[in-house]
Amino acid sequence: MRPERFDTVLRHARITGGADSTVDVLIRDGRIAQIAPVIEAGDAVDTEQVDLDGRFLGPGMWDNHVHFALWARTRRRFHVAGASSAAEVCAMVAARVAAEPENDATLVGVGFRDALWPDVPTTEALDAASRHRPVVLISGDVHCCWVNSAAERHYDLAHAGLLRETEAFELQRKLEVEPDDDERIYAVEAGASAAARGTVGIVDLEMADNMRLWVRNCAQGLGLLRVRAGFYEDMFDTMVERGVRTGDVVEKTNGLVTVGPFKIITDGSLNTKTAYCHDPYPGTADHGIITVPPAALEDMLDRATQYGFEVAVHAIGDLANTSALDAFAATGARGSIEHAQLVQPEDIVRFAQLGITASVQPEHAMDDRDAADVLWAGRTDRSFPLADLHAAGARIALGSDAPVATLDPWISFAAAVSRSRDGREPWHPEQQLSREAALAASTCSARVEEGALADLVITDADPMTAEPDVLRRMPVAATLVGGAFTHTRL
Known part of the structure; x- marks a missing residue:
């Protein structure tokens, strides 16, 4: 002592x-x-x-968008990232099932990205690869699940095949309530891994009762990070009943955990082709989806402000960003837009004018550049517009969206300043952040x-x-x- x-x-x-x-x-x-x-x-x-x-001494690094418990689980799950087709994923599933013939527990795989695959993920193909074992494959962006018929029966789903957005999130919640071997070990290992990468704090946007979760984590020895613990609509009334506001210190966490923002998901994602855009996706009349219409979003922001909560609005497509900024302007709510992956030129200045933080994940630009070049053709000069946002005076916060990308602030930092990975030419280098700006966006104090x-x-x-x-x-x-x-x- x-x-x-x-x-x-x-x-x-x-x-x-x-x-x-x-x-x-x-x-x-x-x-x-x-x-x-x-x-x-x-x-x-x-x-x-x-x-x-x-050695060099700098301010500790923050990851401003994390799903911590999901990241902790994902680190131990079956990874199919990098597969270039549905057939390749099925071959990986078949090999895993064959290697574990006595295991009838659900096989949960993670990381597939099907936006540019030459074939379609089907129930029949996954059933053939998995025999009678339930299989749930979670996409790299977490907005989609590919499930077989055995999983459909096991989890009482409406259908097998591809589940998108709300259906996918509901299934993932069911997975979370199933007991893992040792959740505490998963969490402590993930916390130690984050600390080893210079991380001192995270904004945790896990779909859970995060206050209770982090009280438990701290009691079990996970005191390695500062945490701003966000929450979703299903927890809103509970948070009001608890009498807390954004920024309040959570008791029994040694002062490390504070109440974070109220998270609202308003559209989908690029790879799932559900990000809500002004222009339709190529060859279709589909603009993506809006999960919270403008009037409902304004009501939610008004209510959040009434009870002292900042708001974190998920908006990826440019029309979703326009809608989110309109709602902030109409209500005077405070907070952030999470992702801001495609933004209209006239909306970029509104981030600064309204005082709304652009909470962005630069590594997504490296993961999504090929899909964006196809699905957002002719518009990628304003995709992940980090330099434009900075030049406009907007506050930028860097994060990973782990498990979508690795919880490692240096990866986010490198992607922001280089717009490159794996030896490829920089993607829209005019949107590179300066090192000084990237450091400020990765820390609570750049000094x-x-x-x-x-x-x-x-x-x-x-x-x-x-x-x-x-x-x-x-x-x-x-x-x-x-x-x-x-x-x-x-």
């Missing part, structure tokens, strides 16, 4: 984005108390001294300064100069939350 007065001095640190000379940093009571060329050991009962040996919370990351490379491939695998030496080490290899 730490004594009442416990100081930590980080010696020979190079501040990220600062001068090349080293400094010492004194941490006291969870905050940065002093930064100086040399700091003498004080009168603390105990002082921990850590030599950084010239290491006296008085700030000691939520810090120590890296072997300088984020301001490292090549994009180095950024993606950024060597993290240590992570601190409130001055306490949550990860270290020093």
Whole structure:
């Protein structure tokens, strides 16, 4: 147990984005108390001294859009990402089923992206591959499930085959209530993995009672992250009854967890071809779907404001973004638009004018570039328009949408500044963010300064100069939350 007065001095640190000379940093009571060329050991009962040996000290990284429990489960599930056809996925399922002939538990696979497949995912093909074992395959964007007939019977579904949007989410909720081998182990492993990548905080938008979930997580030893715990419409009345507001500290979480935003999903996704757009999808009259009509969205934002909740509105297509911005303008609600993947030029400036955060996931641009070039042909100059949003003065927050992309802020950072991956040419490089802007969008404070919370990351490379491939695998030496080490290899 730490004594009442416990100081930590980080010696020979190079501040990220600062001068090349080293400094010492004194941490006291969870905050940065002093930064100086040399700091003498004080009168603390105990002082921990850590030599950084010239490593880079920066503000801790945030992932501003995570589905944490789903990410924890997904890390252990059957992965079919990278398959280029329905036939290839079926072959992977058949091999897995054959390797486990005595296992009759539902096989849950994750990661397929069928937008550009040459064949169609069918019930018949999946039934042939899976024999009598229930199979549920969750798409990479989580907005679609491909299920066989055995899963249809097991989960009492309306039909097998492809389930999209609400049907897909309802099935995933059923999967979540089924007991896993050890949910606590999954969560702790996922938290440790995040800390090892320099993550100090997340905005968790899990479809669950997140307040209760994080009280349990903290009680079971997952005290590695700060969490802003969001909620959905089915929890709205419960949150009102609890008398909480966005920003309130959740009891029994050691001050790490606060009440997050009210999440509203208003359209679908690109790969599922349900993102709601001004223009129809190629060869169709289909504009995608709007799950919350404008009048209903305004009512929800009004009610959220009445009870002190910020709002996080999921909007991917440009018409969904227009609708969301209209609702913010009409109600004066505060919060964010999550994703903002396709935005009309006249709407970009409205993010800044209305004070609405663009909560974006740059790695999705790398995952979706080929699909976007086909499904949003002629419009991709305003797809993931990060530089335009920044130039307009909008506040940007970077995230992963884990498990859609990996919970690793450095991957988001690298995608934002390079718009490239796997050696490919940058995709619309005019929309690259500067490193300074990307750092500000990845942290609560882009500066290491006296008085700030000691939520810090120590890296072997300088984020301001490292090549994009180095950024993606950024060597993290240590992570601190409130001055306490949550990860270290020093």
